Amino acid sequence: FMAFIIRIRGFFLKAWKLGVDDPRKFVHGIKAGMALTLVSLFYYMRPLYDGVGGNAMWAVMTVVVVFENTVGATIYKSLNRVFATSLAGFLALGVHWVASQSGRRFEPVISCLAVFLLASAATFSRFIPTIKAKFDYGCLIFILTFSMVSVSGYRVEQLFDVANQRMATIIIGTSLVIIVTMFICPIWAGQELHALIIRNMDKIANSLDGSMDLYFGQKEEETGPDKQLGNKSLGYRCVLGSKASEESFANFARWEPAHGQFSFKHPWKQYLKVGAALRSCAYCIEALNGCINSENQAPDAVKKHLKEACERVSSTCSSITRELAKTIQTTTRSPTVDFLTKEMNVAVQELHNSLKSLPDALKEESESESESESADCDAKSARVVPLMEVIPAATFASLLIEISSRVDSVV
Amino acid sequence: FMAFIIRIRGFFLKAWKLGVDDPRKFVHGIKAGMALTLVSLFYYMRPLYDGVGGNAMWAVMTVVVVFENTVGATIYKSLNRVFATSLAGFLALGVHWVASQSGRRFEPVISCLAVFLLASAATFSRFIPTIKAKFDYGCLIFILTFSMVSVSGYRVEQLFDVANQRMATIIIGTSLVIIVTMFICPIWAGQELHALIIRNMDKIANSLDGSMDLYFGQKEEETGPDKQLGNKSLGYRCVLGSKASEESFANFARWEPAHGQFSFKHPWKQYLKVGAALRSCAYCIEALNGCINSENQAPDAVKKHLKEACERVSSTCSSITRELAKTIQTTTRSPTVDFLTKEMNVAVQELHNSLKSLPDALKEESESESESESADCDAKSARVVPLMEVIPAATFASLLIEISSRVDSVV
Numbered sequence: 001f002m003a004f005i006i007r008i009r010g011f012f013l014k015a016w017k018l019g020v021d022d023p024r025k026f027v028h029g030i031k032a033g034m035a036l037t038l039v040s041l042f043y044y045m046r047p048l049y050d051g052v053g054g055n056a057m058w059a060v061m062t063v064v065v066v067f068e069n070t071v072g073a074t075i076y077k078s079l080n081r082v083f084a085t086s087l088a089g090f091l092a093l094g095v096h097w098v099a100s101q102s103g104r105r106f107e108p109v110i111s112c113l114a115v116f117l118l119a120s121a122a123t124f125s126r127f128i129p130t131i132k133a134k135f136d137y138g139c140l141i142f143i144l145t146f147s148m149v150s151v152s153g154y155r156v157e158q159l160f161d162v163a164n165q166r167m168a169t170i171i172i173g174t175s176l177v178i179i180v181t182m183f184i185c186p187i188w189a190g191q192e193l194h195a196l197i198i199r200n201m202d203k204i205a206n207s208l209d210g211s212m213d214l215y216f217g218q219k220e221e222e223t224g225p226d227k228q229l230g231n232k233s234l235g236y237r238c239v240l241g242s243k244a245s246e247e248s249f250a251n252f253a254r255w256e257p258a259h260g261q262f263s264f265k266h267p268w269k270q271y272l273k274v275g276a277a278l279r280s281c282a283y284c285i286e287a288l289n290g291c292i293n294s295e296n297q298a299p300d301a302v303k304k305h306l307k308e309a310c311e312r313v314s315s316t317c318s319s320i321t322r323e324l325a326k327t328i329q330t331t332t333r334s335p336t337v338d339f340l341t342k343e344m345n346v347a348v349q350e351l352h353n354s355l356k357s358l359p360d361a362l363k364e365e366s367e368s369e370s371e372s373e374s375a376d377c378d379a380k381s382a383r384v385v386p387l388m389e390v391i392p393a394a395t396f397a398s399l400l401i402e403i404s405s406r407v408d409s410v411v
Numbered sequence: 412f413m414a415f416i417i418r419i420r421g422f423f424l425k426a427w428k429l430g431v432d433d434p435r436k437f438v439h440g441i442k443a444g445m446a447l448t449l450v451s452l453f454y455y456m457r458p459l460y461d462g463v464g465g466n467a468m469w470a471v472m473t474v475v476v477v478f479e480n481t482v483g484a485t486i487y488k489s490l491n492r493v494f495a496t497s498l499a500g501f502l503a504l505g506v507h508w509v510a511s512q513s514g515r516r517f518e519p520v521i522s523c524l525a526v527f528l529l530a531s532a533a534t535f536s537r538f539i540p541t542i543k544a545k546f547d548y549g550c551l552i553f554i555l556t557f558s559m560v561s562v563s564g565y566r567v568e569q570l571f572d573v574a575n576q577r578m579a580t581i582i583i584g585t586s587l588v589i590i591v592t593m594f595i596c597p598i599w600a601g602q603e604l605h606a607l608i609i610r611n612m613d614k615i616a617n618s619l620d621g622s623m624d625l626y627f628g629q630k631e632e633e634t635g636p637d638k639q640l641g642n643k644s645l646g647y648r649c650v651l652g653s654k655a656s657e658e659s660f661a662n663f664a665r666w667e668p669a670h671g672q673f674s675f676k677h678p679w680k681q682y683l684k685v686g687a688a689l690r691s692c693a694y695c696i697e698a699l700n701g702c703i704n705s706e707n708q709a710p711d712a713v714k715k716h717l718k719e720a721c722e723r724v725s726s727t728c729s730s731i732t733r734e735l736a737k738t739i740q741t742t743t744r745s746p747t748v749d750f751l752t753k754e755m756n757v758a759v760q761e762l763h764n765s766l767k768s769l770p771d772a773l774k775e776e777s778e779s780e781s782e783s784e785s786a787d788c789d790a791k792s793a794r795v796v797p798l799m800e801v802i803p804a805a806t807f808a809s810l811l812i813e814i815s816s817r818v819d820s821v822v
Contacts, residue, residue, distance in 0.1 A: 015539050029535030033527040036558050040526055057559055064555040067534075115451055116444040123478075124440030128426050144475040147447050148468055244655050 027185045032067050035180045039063045039173060058166055062173030067181070072189035072252030074181045078174035079255070080138035085170055088142045089163050091118070092149035111150050119143050133251055189252035193271055196246060200278050201325035203238060205318035240282050246275045438596045443478050446591045450474045450584060469577055473584030478592070483600035483663025485592045489585035490666070491549035496581055499553045500574050502529070503560035526558050533557075544662060600663035604682055607657060611689050612736035614649060616729035651693050657686045 019026045039059050066081060068074045099110040122143045125131050131139065149163070181187075250272050430437045450470050477492060479485045510521040533554045536542050542550065560574070592598075661683050 015536065018539060019535065025535060025538045028538075029531040032534035032554075033529075033531035036530045036554070037523050037527045040523055040558065040561075060558050061555060064530075064551065064558065112448050112451055116448045118444075119447045119475075120440040120444030122440075123443035124430065124436060125426070127436045127439075128429060140475065143443075143447070144472060147451065147471050147475065150451075 024185065024187060028069055028187070031180055031184055034184070035063050035067060035177055036060065038176055038180070042172065058169040059173040059176075062170050063177050066174055066177050070187050070189035070192060070249070070252055071181050072249075072254070072256040074177055075257075076252055076255045077137050078178055080135060081141050082170060082174060084135075084138040084141035085145045086167065088145035089149055089167070092146050093160075093163070095150055115147050115150055118146055122146075188256055189249045190256055193246065193249035193253055196242065196249065197271055197274055197278070198325045200238070200242060200275070201321050204278055204282060205321040205325075208318045208321070209315070240279065242275070243279065246272060435596065435598060439480055439598070442591055442595055445595070446474050446478055446588055447471070449587055449591070453583065469580040470584035470587075473581050474588050477585055477588050481598050481600035481603060481660070481663055482592050483660075483665070483667040485588060486668075487663055487666045488548050489589055491546060492552050493581060493585060495546075495549040495552035496556045497578065499556035500560055500578070503557045504571075504574070506561055522561050526561055529557055530554050599667055600660045601667055604657065604660035604664055607653065607660065608682055608685055608689070609736045611649070611653060611686070613733065615689055615693060616733050616736075619729045620726070651690065653686070654690065657683060 042059060062081065066074060066077045068077060095111065095114045099107045099114075102110060122139045126136055126139045453470065473492065477485060477488045479488060506522065506525045510518045510525075513521060533550045537547055537550045
């Protein structure tokens, strides 16, 4: 029993830590509670209650279902809900009218057939990518409303009244939710995307630096800061898996009104491209890390020979990435990027040169060493590192520069 | 106007192609329509209608909301819905009782406070990873039911009756949906996961072969089959992005009853590990492709020297992967895997040897060639390929072997 209590306590501690790490999660919970309480208050106020009838329940439901973390997602769901409900309502009324004209006998047959056909079509349409991206929730609501109306239409005669009231409650619910999400500590999907990309850039830069330090400083200090470096250099893992969240943010960001430094038609798609470029860079760092952790390491002599040039390349790379992050953050064009790019190209050239001179340097070494063969073989894994990095880094940098200039031109 | 019609037509053609490519999507749509029609029929039958009262609408709603593509997802949603509804209902009744005991004055205050607190807590708890994975939908339904009951509790006196009817309708809806999804062309999440992993393995093997052909055969035939090979070798891209779907399948597969060759407690988590190993292999192929597309290529002489050994390594790798795919497909231990692994290790050793002999071979070449320096420099990018591949391939293969033995031991 004690073990159970300890587990529960651990769970609560974890939850508390989650909230403290990101207080906006607490705020989000409180916002949801507030929106619901406000809607319930509507219900307790006699005059309003009499106005919308017993359907106030629908307002509660709308609030619960529509309330989302980011403003974009909330607006997306609200608009989808309102439009899908009205469309389905009208269609269902039409079908109901046709059915009622065709006599008592065929009425249920026609209704059932309509439900079957439209539900099948709408469910299938949710598989189509373009619809899935923009109207997935709307399709669901469409099916829901249509089948509910056409089923209840058989019983309730005052369909128009019901539809009227339901629309009113849904609009009350959605507008309340939108007001709450937009004006009380709003979390904009666009801003999140923006911050995510910048954070990813910083992570890439850090893990590039970290893996360089790890690779070349491996033998000097193996105890203390090594683990920290390891953690730092693993930041790229987050970048690998961030595709889905980037896409959903970009998807929701399109629904958001202008806010802060972001105008309408902010180039959200460019962010996706930058994200993809970052991810391809993260793949390279993954490969780099494979070299770091591999069993056959290059001898120190080779490392020493290449150390300076490699470090220059990686430091210019990471400072370019950091500079680009700053560029995106302030959405202004920075002249430092061009300068740094030139510097990086010089560094790459230098690395090429030192690679060319490596065989000569090695030859001197190998004459003094006994195991020249194995040293030569292992040396290749050292050479793997710079080349693996140089090629994508160069393409990556040029890609980023192109994109940053595009971002600048649009903002 | 004609352009509009053409676009609509194109859209429908695309949708139709989607369905033809995967007929199960059509079937799914039809199943959804059928389930809804069946529920509507309940509504049209007088005696049943009188039994559950005007709440039959709730059955319709349940069907629409709970119906999902895979059996696992449907069961997950159904169970979550039923339990969350009952829990929230009981809690709401308790709160309602406390509120009604405390007098007319405090009743709305207490109700509102309870809604606020519980809704906030439940919304926040959706951020906690373990809850999000298993009970995300349940939390939503909990908030929904609780706030609806406590709000309507103020008006309706016969709460117990309402709760009873609502539970009945929800259970009718969920059981109907579960029957339809399970017995009419069921799509099991577990099977999907199984197939996805196998497909990914084949894709990895194909793209390994494809990129080898592309790298070593680049200059011989540049026109016809090259593009096809390029497409083939890009199969690994799908593997890179399949993490999210693997996780959701594994998540849903846990809810599924025993079916086909899969018993209860099938090792779904092992699939995730295999998937992760495949993904790390895909990262390496990404790096390989970077080498293929890079500007500085190795001279033909170097390529020729390494061609045989490289091709042996990659072909053993890909045949191991195919063999493993077969192993997983039949869930039996195949002795061929061990044999192939040994063969691969031999091939890797051979590649090491030919790498060691490369400098000598090169030296002969360089004496006859004029541009020995640049040839030596470019040679490194050729060396990049085999080493980049050998290290992860070896670790990958050993990982896979370990996992496949685990899979075998559990099944």
